[in-house]
Amino acid sequence: MLMPNRRTLLAAALASVPLAAARAGVQGDFSAYVAGVKREARAKGISPDVLDRAFAAVRANMRVIDLDRHQPEFTFTWEQYRSRIVSDARVGRGRQLLAQNRALLDEVAGRYGVPPGIVVGIWGLESNYGQSTGGFNVIEALTTLAWEGRRAKFFRSELMDALHILQDGDITPAQMTGSYAGAMGQTQFMPDSFLKYAVDWSGTGRRDIWNDLGCVFASTANYLAREGWERGVPWGEIARLPSSFDPSLAGHTKRRPLGEWLRMGVGRTGGAPLAPTTPASVLLPGGPQGEAFLAYQPSFRAIYSYNPSDFYCISVGLIGDLVTM
DSSP states (O other): OOOOOHHHHHHHHHHHSOHHHHHHHHHHHHHHHHHHHHHHHHHTTOOHHHHHHHTTTOOOOHHHHHHHHTOOOOOOOHHHHHHHHSOHHHHHHHHHHHHHTHHHHHHHHHHHOOOHHHHHHHHHHHHTTTTOOOOEEHHHHHHHHHHHOTTHHHHHHHHHHHHHHHHHTSSOTTTOEEOTTOOBTTTTBOHHHHHHHOOOTTSSSSOOTTTOHHHHHHHHHHHHHHTTOOTTOOSEEEEEOOTTOOGGGOSTTOOEEHHHHHHTTOEEOOOSOOOTTOEEEEEOTTOTTSOEEEEETTHHHHHHHHSOOHHHHHHHHHHHHHHTO
């Protein structure tokens, strides 16, 4: 017999007792959980003052649980996704912002080897250039999800990382806002990624990916560079396939040297010179009759580590190309 977990007990409590009593029971259980989190955090070096400020107004957030349980399952074709994501409006805004921040983006590119367009592409997809970063209290959201139990270990680990960010003084608890799942800032880093890759570009002593564009751009570029982006190797390009091309050869894990693809009749449309030994894959996101792309490694894989979706990675690359045209 399966033992009931916190999630099933929570549902039963809310269904079987008056709402006020159910809420009191839920928040009481949550308070006990927070007490345990605080004990663990203190043992890991988080100061009592930071913990008091971090959890001062934190409650079990039922909206977070509802969003986590009922995530919308959209099934887009590549053509629908491309039209929605690589839109004229997004590209046009990206061009404006790249022009406004060109000197900064070029400086970041010089340091990390990641082209400005790719950084702008991720910025545009993750938060619509900083306009949609999420309004949830990150500590509250992560604590709620860790307590609720569906992915308790993962979210408790991310919560501890978030508390270390507060301990380091990068942001205040009130300013640490993000998505319901704890993704933060203008390019939506989870706390673990923040600790690994966030950069204090401006020399303020704070890695502020919420407000400081230098930190936003440099942190994103550092992430990609550390995940394998190779200076001088682009993400990929639109490809032309011969009529005899076998679709079973496509897929981002099916790599061949670029020169071999070219000998098989695959045509390039980009202008950047590349060594014939460059590892490449042919991608057919819309199926055998749709658009084809050449994806170059390891740079494409670096974007894939940010979001493991061919649709996402290709869209970042297309936006990056279009905003720099």
